[in-house]
Amino acid sequence: MSGAASCLALDGVSKRFGSLSVLEEVSFVIGQGERCGIIGPNGAGKSTLFNIIAGELPLTRGAVRFFGGNITRMPAHARARAGLARTFQTTTLFPKLSVIENIVLALQAHSAERFHLLAPRSRYHSRDREARALLDRVGLASRSNELVDALGYGEKRQVEILLAIAQKPKLLLLDEPTAGLAPGDASLVTEMLKRERGDITIVLIEHDMGVVFDVVERLIVLHHGRVVADGTVEAIRGDDNVQEIYLGGKL
Amino acid sequence: MTLQRRWLIAAGAGFIVALVLPRVGVPTFYISLLTQAWIYAIVAMSLDLLVGFTGLVNFSQAALFGVGAYAVAIAATRYHVVDFFPVVCIGIIAAVVTAAIFGLVALRSEGVGFIIITIALNEIVWGLAYQWVSVSGGDNGITGIVRPPVGPFDVSANTGYYYVCLAFFVISLILLSIIVRSPFGLVLKGVRETPRRMRALGYNVWLYRYFAMMISAGFAGLAGVLFAWYNQFVGPTSLSLDQSTQILIMVILGGIGTLYGQLFGALVVVFLSNELSAVTQRWEMVLGVVYFVVVMYAPGGLVVLVPRLWARLRGLRPAVERT
Amino acid sequence: MDLRFFAQNALGGLAYGSLLFLIASGLTLVFGLMRIINLAQTAFYLLGAYVGLTLVAHGFDFWLSSVAGGVVTMVLGLAVYSAFLHRYHADPLTSLLLTLGFALILDDGILALWGGDPRSVSPPPMLRGSIQIGTLVFPEYWLAVIAISFTVAAIMFVSLRRTMLGVIIRASVDDEEMARGLGVDVNRAFYVVFAAGALIAGIGGLLGGPITSAYPGLDGELTPLAFAVVIVGGMGSLTGALVGSILIGLVNAFGKAMFPELSYFTIFVPVALIMAFRPQGLFGRKQ
Numbered sequence: 001m002s003g004a005a006s007c008l009a010l011d012g013v014s015k016r017f018g019s020l021s022v023l024e025e026v027s028f029v030i031g032q033g034e035r036c037g038i039i040g041p042n043g044a045g046k047s048t049l050f051n052i053i054a055g056e057l058p059l060t061r062g063a064v065r066f067f068g069g070n071i072t073r074m075p076a077h078a079r080a081r082a083g084l085a086r087t088f089q090t091t092t093l094f095p096k097l098s099v100i101e102n103i104v105l106a107l108q109a110h111s112a113e114r115f116h117l118l119a120p121r122s123r124y125h126s127r128d129r130e131a132r133a134l135l136d137r138v139g140l141a142s143r144s145n146e147l148v149d150a151l152g153y154g155e156k157r158q159v160e161i162l163l164a165i166a167q168k169p170k171l172l173l174l175d176e177p178t179a180g181l182a183p184g185d186a187s188l189v190t191e192m193l194k195r196e197r198g199d200i201t202i203v204l205i206e207h208d209m210g211v212v213f214d215v216v217e218r219l220i221v222l223h224h225g226r227v228v229a230d231g232t233v234e235a236i237r238g239d240d241n242v243q244e245i246y247l248g249g250k251l
Numbered sequence: 252m253t254l255q256r257r258w259l260i261a262a263g264a265g266f267i268v269a270l271v272l273p274r275v276g277v278p279t280f281y282i283s284l285l286t287q288a289w290i291y292a293i294v295a296m297s298l299d300l301l302v303g304f305t306g307l308v309n310f311s312q313a314a315l316f317g318v319g320a321y322a323v324a325i326a327a328t329r330y331h332v333v334d335f336f337p338v339v340c341i342g343i344i345a346a347v348v349t350a351a352i353f354g355l356v357a358l359r360s361e362g363v364g365f366i367i368i369t370i371a372l373n374e375i376v377w378g379l380a381y382q383w384v385s386v387s388g389g390d391n392g393i394t395g396i397v398r399p400p401v402g403p404f405d406v407s408a409n410t411g412y413y414y415v416c417l418a419f420f421v422i423s424l425i426l427l428s429i430i431v432r433s434p435f436g437l438v439l440k441g442v443r444e445t446p447r448r449m450r451a452l453g454y455n456v457w458l459y460r461y462f463a464m465m466i467s468a469g470f471a472g473l474a475g476v477l478f479a480w481y482n483q484f485v486g487p488t489s490l491s492l493d494q495s496t497q498i499l500i501m502v503i504l505g506g507i508g509t510l511y512g513q514l515f516g517a518l519v520v521v522f523l524s525n526e527l528s529a530v531t532q533r534w535e536m537v538l539g540v541v542y543f544v545v546v547m548y549a550p551g552g553l554v555v556l557v558p559r560l561w562a563r564l565r566g567l568r569p570a571v572e573r574t
Numbered sequence: 575m576d577l578r579f580f581a582q583n584a585l586g587g588l589a590y591g592s593l594l595f596l597i598a599s600g601l602t603l604v605f606g607l608m609r610i611i612n613l614a615q616t617a618f619y620l621l622g623a624y625v626g627l628t629l630v631a632h633g634f635d636f637w638l639s640s641v642a643g644g645v646v647t648m649v650l651g652l653a654v655y656s657a658f659l660h661r662y663h664a665d666p667l668t669s670l671l672l673t674l675g676f677a678l679i680l681d682d683g684i685l686a687l688w689g690g691d692p693r694s695v696s697p698p699p700m701l702r703g704s705i706q707i708g709t710l711v712f713p714e715y716w717l718a719v720i721a722i723s724f725t726v727a728a729i730m731f732v733s734l735r736r737t738m739l740g741v742i743i744r745a746s747v748d749d750e751e752m753a754r755g756l757g758v759d760v761n762r763a764f765y766v767v768f769a770a771g772a773l774i775a776g777i778g779g780l781l782g783g784p785i786t787s788a789y790p791g792l793d794g795e796l797t798p799l800a801f802a803v804v805i806v807g808g809m810g811s812l813t814g815a816l817v818g819s820i821l822i823g824l825v826n827a828f829g830k831a832m833f834p835e836l837s838y839f840t841i842f843v844p845v846a847l848i849m850a851f852r853p854q855g856l857f858g859r860k861q
Binding site for chain 3: 308355360372375384533538541
């Protein structure tokens, strides 16, 4: 199953909370550079799946592989170090730090600099330049020194994604990046994602089908914790079973 | 930039005042209280590194302070190690090692759990000092600690010792200010704000908390060493839970996350408790009332409260403080 | 000789542990329900002891005095809770500092009213004897204290499981938001739990008098034990408080007998083990 190009592979992943089964025997392989959407009604287990892939939740059974290596028991920060980045459904930034400090935290996460404690950060000019360049991409460079708290909701959502991009990941997990955004802002996010390099693998949870069809080429449909369909966007669109699940729920 | 310059001028002026105070006829009693304030300010700043910058409310800071103090006493009375710099190092190392053990236990939980466990840890160390009479002298503590000379300087008199403590306070303030402004300091703030995101970014949150505890303990231990020489005595009260709380009250009074504010917190607490014990036998009760007042009316600390009161006096709107 | 050493300490530890339960049960429930770390809980015990022994000295019945000590403590505790503490449920640091301030005031007040000399308390006349089994001698009073504590524990368990209020309390410990959403009067549960915690600790004061005696600073000595109980048992769990109390009582008794200078340190051992292998405590739920 796992060829050289496999980026993320789930092998019979199950998760139970007490007697409640949230995920059952979820298996799929996502190749390097692939852009894949995970859809399904609320409560299908999408966010739980993300938390398991990112290492925030232990799984009950099964295995998670990242570029062929077994990461099932690896803690979250080690997975991030290995090249796995994620965003959160509810904005999870550092509200009392400035915008640029938020970005710098993401940038310096993999550098030895994070242990430097006897030189003020103001000496690290190139790091700041790098952060400004990133912020410039979304037009926030001029607000570098404001607290993240002072940004608007749409801007916070952009920074949310920017942090993950700043990690220079191999795999990017996006948990409803456009949740709560006005349609105009949602397209900003879409543009951001489309501009990313081709070799980044993207896995996207999203309710906004416009965004999904815009960004991904493959869809995995989750329902009651099981994979009920997995295929190209066109194939899934024509799948009666999926239509039925969504007619029962939303869209 | 101008703001920063203004701060530097204020700090420089304060430093010069502190330097000349013993030379302009201030009574020895007050010089001695100020010495105490320098020492407490160091331990309060060390706690602020945890509370204000890392988000760890540590109630075992007095234990670390006390371990530093007892290290001096035990080194001197049992092993005859009395030289200034070796003893300072021993005190710091003893506190850091204690914190390394504490961290292994306490950092298994977060938030309130961490508070409860550090309370228990502090109490256990206190119990050790109180009961392990053969080592700690029990309730009677250890007396006969002599202030050693610092290189060629004799600091056994109060004025000389005042300068020693002032110097260590200034060094600690500078070091801690650099640390909280460093890339590492930024990581600590990130851990304080949103540990979950820090993990997602690839930071080992546990490890940074652990480092922060040990760095903080180093300064607490240093303060403990200075305190032992200051009093020329150590006893279990210097590492009681009350002491831990008093340090925390200094931090709250001074302003959490300000570092320099801790000096004001320490000054207020030191002078207040001394004045109180001179006026009334019931000063512990008054101290209890002070806790209530501070916690309920000045949670932002003096550095927020005083400018606000000042602004109100002048009929201005208070400036929004960045915390 | 060995058996004797073992049995004597086991019973002593059990008696001491059952006193700890009277303190720790309130501590853990108040914490579980309101996220308030009540550092005045052991001062409640001490206050109950002093009020009780004063009444006994004036010729009142031992048991009655004990309950009176509990009631006085409860009234005082409720006053502080309703005046200050109840505003700071979500804010453990503030409430912690408030209870510590209150503990200081109580301590100093006790010192002012009753002086600094230790007071011994005799058991009530009917329980002054001992039971002898072979060469083993057990004071009757120890057995009585164990029996009383277990009765109190049983009453607490039954009221938590069988009464409406108990259901509310358990639901609120699990999920306060949800309990509020269901239209439950959570506030009443808060008051009842805080009052019960103070009452039981206060009653425990005179009951424990013959074992711990009463002196200023006793509360400070009990605090580490009570906290160890709560950590070992699991914060918010009554079962945990019971098991933890017995465990810490036993460790304390054997620790004192075997390493008299290090008994506080021996308590550290179960605390450290628990934190290493089960940070949520024996009966606590994962956060």
